[in-house]
Amino acid sequence: MSTTRRAAVVAIVVCALAFTIAVPLRTYLSQRAEVSEQEARQKQLQEQVERLEQRQAELSDPAQVEAEAKRRLRYVMPGETPYIVQLPGDRGDEAQPVRGEDEPKRNTAWYENLWNGVTEGE
Template sequence: MARRPQLTGRAAILAVVVCAIAMSLAYPVREYVAQRRQIAQLEEQQAQALRKLRNLEDRRRRLEDPEYIKRLAKERLHMCEPGAKCYVVLDRSAGTDTAKAGAKEPGKPAWYVTLWQSVEAADHGQGAAVEANGS
């Protein structure tokens, strides 16, 4: 009984052609996927830019309203209209909390004192090392 070869010449050529086609299509497919990803990123950036633009347009519209400007001036700058009596109520507990938060810890020197002390210590340490090496 004669054995037939498992891989004929035609099958080998077909395998080479299929591999060549697969390899020639790999790069364009990879580029296609990369471009689709880039398009999705750019679309997201465009959507963010449009949202920001809408927010800025809304803010511009509000800033064109004189009543809104007056309200901002009253709230943020504590301004009053001419002839009006305005009062600012200070809460004593808030003032003491602020004073406590701003106070230095007792015994802790200011930053510049600490800096100067470290410079002096470095200078003395360097001088001691020179004297030790020089003797």
């Protein structure tokens, strides 16, 4: 066998081994990346579960539920007098625009409201 043939056979064997190893190696590396992503996701979900369990424990206390109802829903117990302090510059939830004379009356047709808006703008 000549040296050229030996070199060709060795090259073919090396290429065959490379292709044989490449596919499982690529699969292994992609699975390792997926495993690390899933571990990070599992850690994140575990932290979320811990937060939710803590919140559930807080809400199992009747005093905490009552405090949440007073704070968020503004519930008051019978006999209590609720006070809402509104500071200058504070815009509370109750701050809603007051209807004035500027707004069209509801008993007029839409085209009359449109015409009144055009003529008043001049």
